[in-house]
Amino acid sequence: MAQAHFDTIEGRGPGFYLLLAILGAFIVAGVLAALYMEHNGHWVTGMSNQIVWGTPHVFAVFLIVAASGALNVASIASVFGRQLYKPLTRLSGLLSITLLAGGLIVLVLDLGRPDRLIEAMTYYNFKSIFALNIILYVGFFAVVAVYLWMMMERRMNDYTKPVGMFAFIWRLTLTTGTGSIFGFLVARDAYDTAVLAPMFIIMSFSYGLAIFMVVLMAAMRWTGRELGDAVFGRLRNLLGVFVAAVLYFVVVHHLTNLYITQRHGIEGFILLHGGQFTQMFWIGQIILGSVIPLVILFSRLGKSRAMVMLASLLVTMGGVAQMYVTIIGGQAYPMPLVPGKEASSSFFDGVVASYAPSLPEIGLGLGGIALALAMTVVALKVLPFLPKSLSDADADPHFKAEPAKSEPAAA
Amino acid sequence: MSLNRREFIGIGGAAVAGMALAPGLRLIDLAQARSPDETVTSLKRWGLLIDIDKCQDCNVCVTACHEENGVVGHGRPATDPQWIRKVTIKDKQTGYVQTLPLMCQHCESPPCVDVCPTGASFKRADGIVLVDKHICIGCRYCMMACPYKARSFVHEDTTDQKPHAPRGKGTVESCTLCVHRVDAGKIPACVEACTQDGNQAMVFGDLKDRNSDVSKNLASGLSVQLRPDLNLNTGVRYRGI
Numbered sequence: 001m002a003q004a005h006f007d008t009i010e011g012r013g014p015g016f017y018l019l020l021a022i023l024g025a026f027i028v029a030g031v032l033a034a035l036y037m038e039h040n041g042h043w044v045t046g047m048s049n050q051i052v053w054g055t056p057h058v059f060a061v062f063l064i065v066a067a068s069g070a071l072n073v074a075s076i077a078s079v080f081g082r083q084l085y086k087p088l089t090r091l092s093g094l095l096s097i098t099l100l101a102g103g104l105i106v107l108v109l110d111l112g113r114p115d116r117l118i119e120a121m122t123y124y125n126f127k128s129i130f131a132l133n134i135i136l137y138v139g140f141f142a143v144v145a146v147y148l149w150m151m152m153e154r155r156m157n158d159y160t161k162p163v164g165m166f167a168f169i170w171r172l173t174l175t176t177g178t179g180s181i182f183g184f185l186v187a188r189d190a191y192d193t194a195v196l197a198p199m200f201i202i203m204s205f206s207y208g209l210a211i212f213m214v215v216l217m218a219a220m221r222w223t224g225r226e227l228g229d230a231v232f233g234r235l236r237n238l239l240g241v242f243v244a245a246v247l248y249f250v251v252v253h254h255l256t257n258l259y260i261t262q263r264h265g266i267e268g269f270i271l272l273h274g275g276q277f278t279q280m281f282w283i284g285q286i287i288l289g290s291v292i293p294l295v296i297l298f299s300r301l302g303k304s305r306a307m308v309m310l311a312s313l314l315v316t317m318g319g320v321a322q323m324y325v326t327i328i329g330g331q332a333y334p335m336p337l338v339p340g341k342e343a344s345s346s347f348f349d350g351v352v353a354s355y356a357p358s359l360p361e362i363g364l365g366l367g368g369i370a371l372a373l374a375m376t377v378v379a380l381k382v383l384p385f386l387p388k389s390l391s392d393a394d395a396d397p398h399f400k401a402e403p404a405k406s407e408p409a410a411a
Numbered sequence: 412m413s414l415n416r417r418e419f420i421g422i423g424g425a426a427v428a429g430m431a432l433a434p435g436l437r438l439i440d441l442a443q444a445r446s447p448d449e450t451v452t453s454l455k456r457w458g459l460l461i462d463i464d465k466c467q468d469c470n471v472c473v474t475a476c477h478e479e480n481g482v483v484g485h486g487r488p489a490t491d492p493q494w495i496r497k498v499t500i501k502d503k504q505t506g507y508v509q510t511l512p513l514m515c516q517h518c519e520s521p522p523c524v525d526v527c528p529t530g531a532s533f534k535r536a537d538g539i540v541l542v543d544k545h546i547c548i549g550c551r552y553c554m555m556a557c558p559y560k561a562r563s564f565v566h567e568d569t570t571d572q573k574p575h576a577p578r579g580k581g582t583v584e585s586c587t588l589c590v591h592r593v594d595a596g597k598i599p600a601c602v603e604a605c606t607q608d609g610n611q612a613m614v615f616g617d618l619k620d621r622n623s624d625v626s627k628n629l630a631s632g633l634s635v636q637l638r639p640d641l642n643l644n645t646g647v648r649y650r651g652i
Binding site: 038040041042043047048049050052053111112113114116117119120123124125127128129130131134181184185186187188331335336337338340341342343344345346347348349354 | 485487488489490491492493496497498499500501502503504513522524525526527528529530531546547548549550551552554555556557558559560562563564565566567568580581582583637638641652
């Protein structure tokens with residue numbers, strides 16, 4: 001292919017500043033929400049001694065998972081040598097950094113003592129997957145920053161492949177760590193399974209690519225740059241495969257639990273009679289987040305840019321729903337104390353914990369998303385992350401030969 | 412009154428001698444007590460046996476614990492801390508009802524300690540599981556990990572703290588097995604209250620000492636751990652479930 005050309009976005013028009021103003025408003029709301037929660041204590045949120053991780057964790061874990069997934073587009077080019085993806089690598093690296101930053105800030109601001117962050121950086125319990133994740137998250141920034149440098153500095157281009165390989169392994173480790181936060185919880189029926197680690201990896205592929213496509217399509221359109229059918233079609237199909245793969249893991253996870261009598265309780269809760277969690281699972285995660293996007297992406301509807309944008313947004317929202325069901329639903333279902341006996345107490349033993357997200361929690365979570373997007377927008381203006389054109393001629397000269405029938409064989 | 416030089420030197424000398432000797436005399440006291448270093452040794456493992464056939468439908472252990480440690484609620488059950496609670500268990504088949512006190516089980520392999528990122532959650536050499544309030548960042552991962560729901564997050568400002576049981580908004584806390592009392596040679600407040608109330612349902616002692624009351628009691632009959640499937644080797648054992 002022809003050498004990819006990159007350019008900063010102009011970023012002078014009213015649209016640019018309006019976008020930043022909207023994102024800025026959400027960021028301010030997020031900061032105020034965090035201050036309110038820290039000042040009063042967590043009793044002003046929907047969280048309790050029963051639901052200890054609430055909506056902020058839903059957004060934070062979603063963003064962290066999506067961050068590692070956003071880097072995949074770059075990995076496909078650098079590690080697997082697919083030239084078509086090369087013009088997309090810089091945006092991929094950028095998004096992985098900004099999404100991770102947005103997720104981590106939410107996570108930190110939801111701590112009981114965010115002022116003690118330095119403790120988390122200086123005292124380590126290496127048996128804790130949380131402690132290892134702190135190293136993996138911080139290291140990810142450094143690894144991807146170096147990766148971007150290799151990509152963007154012509155003299156360093158030769159090192160893109162080995163550094164890209166290292167970043168790819170790092171990000172797989174990172175998402176394994178994120179999934180294992182839940183996988184290593186022995187006490188609760190909803191977790192305690194090795195499948196969560198690979199499942200989180202495939203979820204990251206899906207969420208990360210969905211957000212990448214939303215940002216790419218918006219950025220190219222708003223800056224008047226061409227996004228040809230070659231790149232568009234490939235990304236669309238890839239997203240479809242990832243969404244289907246997540247669905248496969250979800251089915252395997254639930255089928256396994258349904259086979260284990262001990263876990264019939266939690267399965268009945270999530271799948272049948274868990275109220276908001278059952279609705280969130282079937283309507284949010286499965287129908288809106290998986291089935292409808294699959295229909296759009298693999299049918300003629302997928303030719304429409306607007307429909308693919310809708311599908312990407314639905315995958316993103318389905319991801320948040322999946323995190324909600326996993327994190328909050330998993331805690332709401334009571335832990336068994338004595339087999340064969342019903343427990344009850346003034347501390348809510350044996351009953352489904354109630355939870356409703358509070359406004360500050362939602363504000364903090366959305367603030368994290370807004371921060372990630374705002375950092376992306378500013379970065380696009382400062383450095384040349386965005387390709388000048390992704391027209392079919394620029395992206396893949398061979399594509400023009402038979403645009404109607406063929407998809408290039410390499411995936 | 413006026414002092415001549417001789418008297419002044421005499422009184423002054425006595426005062427200086429007193430000041431020099433007093434700390435020494437005080438040291439004899441201290442030397443006879445166990446030093447803070449000596450109290451924590453893996454030669455001991457503190458534990459409890461709770462006989463729930465003797466456990467009455469009362470709350471004295473809970474009240475005593477929360478008074479001893481200054482654990483005060485705000486009338487908000489969902490977020491108020493509970494270091495110990497009474498749990499009612501009902502057999503699903505037969506409907507047989509029992510009640511038992513539940514607190515930190517002081518596991519030999521505590522999941523809360525495994526998951527804590529900073530090491531704030533830790534186990535002393537003598538088996539008591541504690542939270543170091545100075546390095547707890549309030550991430551609540553230990554609460555996700557504990558199979559017994561033994562821990563509480565301090566959701567709001569604390570008042571009337573006891574010097575021996577510091578508490579702080581934004582950190583996690585739980586039963587300390589009354590470590591301050593145990594280190595002073597006393598028994599936990601819950602055990603004392605249960606005994607004084609005449610129920611005698613709780614026995615405290617050193618699980619590694621074969622001659623301790625708790626060891627002899629455990630050796631003389633059946634006892635169970637809660638969630639034995641997790642193989643945590645809890646320091647708190649129950650009889651009669």
